[in-house]
Amino acid sequence: MKTLTFDVVILGSGLAGLRAAIEAASSRGDLRIALVSKVQVMRSHSVCAEGGTGAALRPEEGDSFELHAWDTVKGSDFLADQDAVFRFVRMMPEEILRLDHWGIPWSRRSDGKINQRPFGGHSFPRAVFAADKTGFFEMQTLYDTLQKYENVQIFNEWFVFKLLIHEGVFQGVVAWELATGELYTIHAKAGIIATGGAGRLYAFTTFSHIVTGDGIAMAYREGLPLKDMEFMQFHPTGIIPSGILITEGARGEGGYLLNNKGERFMERYAPERKELAPRDLVSRAEMTEILEGRGFEGPNGLDYVHLDLRHLGRDRINERLGLVREVAIKFAGVDPIEEPIPVRPVQHYTMGGIHVDIDGKVPTVEGLWAAGEAACVSVHGANRLGSNSTAECLVWGRITGEQAARYAARAKHTPLNTENVKAAEAYLQSMLDKNGNESPYAIKHDLQRTMDRFVGVFRVGDELEEAVRQIRELQKRFENIRVVDKTSIYNQDLQTAIETSFLLDLGLVVAEGARRRTESRGAHARRDFPKRDDENWLKHTLARRTPDGPEFEYIPVNITYWKPVERKY
């Protein structure tokens, strides 16, 4: 195996990874930085983010850091760490201006200032946007800006499958160059995991095919704790039947949700905010309408409600929601100017992730950080507000990039532990040699079916037990898979097998964490425990790997500003 040496290695090339790379590269020109992505850099899932990025940009118009923080904390059902939330909201406006100065095509007001739109759970229209392709334009701006820096080397289509951690010190990663099949050790002083969430645990998801929780699973396999993984966000408007996202911006611009009687049912669930209540609440309302027979019958059990934009008119739809219209026409055969769009709750975000502190640092490992959806700081608690995820990627991309660079500038490379490297090599070979009779694809689909069915918007104890049982069964079946492709160049069959094993690890953590949390909070809604229980459950979940499955402990939430109160919208 060949070895490459860098100061900082960044895993993942979405918003958090790119922002971290720019920060690290610009803060220390003499550092050598590796940006490693399993896809070509511009293919990361962040390009799919649509609606906006939240920032308290206009104090003169009545917005404030406190108000953004309050909306975020209340939206989180009080599980967010409030010190982290305050740091987040204070850093955001500058990130918006930076992107402006780097060339992003922010949508503008008629006076040339940056425009903002309303978003669910926010008390001020603070979602800065670039049409309805905000994440795409943010990615393009960061990618293009990154081209300025000579000290960043981009590794397109290198699949990292093992973190090298020895005696509590990060040493680098083992990466597989997909185009050649060669294995490399990337020996580094500092690492940032920015590989995104675990969306493809579910079949009905807004996520790209590539989002398989690799970084979270690698950290878990190294014994690092995962935080709050049972909190999965279901976005209220996934289009039938593909699950492709219809942005919350569609409701921000004034779209209605209607049941089969033509009623704006949100008036009953959130009299004040209606369609712009937070996502957990709207998704539960939709599922209740569907379960009580007021939905429309859809394909493969995907019953749905209507998202009606017709009253917005052709011009506004074309100007502000062009992608929504394109997606609806192409993938559902519905033109939103003429007809309502069929939608239902769809897996959309992993609130949990690698347990990190307020600096994005993994507390137990020297030289290791995580940022973006792969990490759990926690800013989003039990339910993330729309427009806060792209924002979080920018803020903690910047923080971790700066911190990792500062650390790498004074740290030395520690001698590589060769046992770890050999173990990685042996692992890949053992996967390649698998010649059983199970299909990893079938196992992945079965896992997704289990998660869709039992670990969705509403959960109940015996179903979660059944999910845990089924996932353990799938893990056993996985031992007996067959990897058909035995070649080395672009072996996607082998890659899928490894990704599936990552998902199986994470599925068990999500289901088991959800089974244990006997309350309802944010996106975790238990039919058998319908109330929030602050006395017993106002705490973060930490899951650690053991040979028999995850082991759980709980740590306090940082409540520094507001005591929890009842959540009404």
Added chain:
Amino acid sequence: MSARKKDPNTYIFKVFRYQPGKDEKPRFQTYEVPLLHPGMTVLEGLIYIKENLDPTLAVRYSCRMAVCGSCALYVNGKGILACHTALREFPSGKLTVEPMPNYPVVKDLMTRMDEFFDHHRQVKPYLLRPQDRAEIENPTREFLQLPEQLEEFLQFSYCIKCGLCVSACPTVATDPDFLGPQALMTVARYNRDSRDGGTVYRLKVVDAPHGLWNCHFAGACTEVCPKGVDPALAIQYTKRESVLHALHLNKLPRFRKKLAPVAPPPKPNRRPGIPPAPERTVPEAPAS
């Protein structure tokens, strides 16, 4: 084997295969793919093949919503995004699937795009404004950009770097070092941005051999673009700009570019109906 379409719910995929080290030369392999739902896409067909018929087939894909740019390939001789093309667009039921031309094939439908990304990098695809370094490093307020100024470059920023324009370009076909429509289009994207002051630096890069003037305006790039970007138009804009610069006409008031200014300090202008944040209910921790 001459596969024929058996029924309206089966599609015949004739797929370009090449495994380096195994295949001496490329070959085609034929698969029968069932229509799983009415809107099924070419990409879903290829994934069906990988998961059910032949896991050795290699193809790039990710977002399945036409925004990540991974799955550009050719079907029946036409450049498409596989995720954005429905099977029902092929009433014959037969699809010949090939990798993009004008790129080296690495395996099956996977092409090498290193040069493509490198050309993009060469044209300085970022905002250049050396005169305002302090503001750019430590932003205070936004640059003012009117909606009509945004429109000047917006369509060129829709590029998803899928590479189809380069695959269709007749100049690239004969000169692989030609910067190509994607990179040249990017020049106009930034030069036309009212916040940018880097026109002269980019012109230096493209007003060179294998650059701007090798485009002979075939327009194939514009025709194939799945996002409605018009690289051919962008290149014409840049040619015009290059001439203006060569003749020093860019200094004339009507051609001179005025840089977007930093927004003035805001005046209080409270929106109605914005609630205040609730009072703090946890006392401040004593400073330690």
